[in-house]
Amino acid sequence: MEGLDLTEVDLTIMARFKLKTSPTKNRKDHPMNQIFNVKGMTCGHCERAVTQAVKTLDPQAEVKIDRVAGRVEVRSEQPREALIAAIAEEGYATT
Numbered sequence: 001m002e003g004l005d006l007t008e009v010d011l012t013i014m015a016r017f018k019l020k021t022s023p024t025k026n027r028k029d030h031p032m033n034q035i036f037n038v039k040g041m042t043c044g045h046c047e048r049a050v051t052q053a054v055k056t057l058d059p060q061a062e063v064k065i066d067r068v069a070g071r072v073e074v075r076s077e078q079p080r081e082a083l084i085a086a087i088a089e090e091g092y093a094t095t
Helices: 006-021 044-057 080-089
Strands: 032-039 062-066 071-076
Touching (some): 044 071
Antiparallel strands (some): 032 071, 062 071
């Protein structure tokens, strides 16, 4: 770490630690985990439709679906309202 004194190194480490432990916000560098209750998913096609709806809105989103429980977990930068609208567009009631 040529050119840095101990104080600068300490501040850099502290800033990184604080950034990692701060609450997750809806920003590009901090996707949010969101859980939705989705009614009407009865088959693999339904799961693919919901996943595709989310990924059309946010191609980098991570989608996990528990069809039996009607639960969809999404890690995305998009606001909750936009994700609900995208899933509803496919014909699924979502809360």
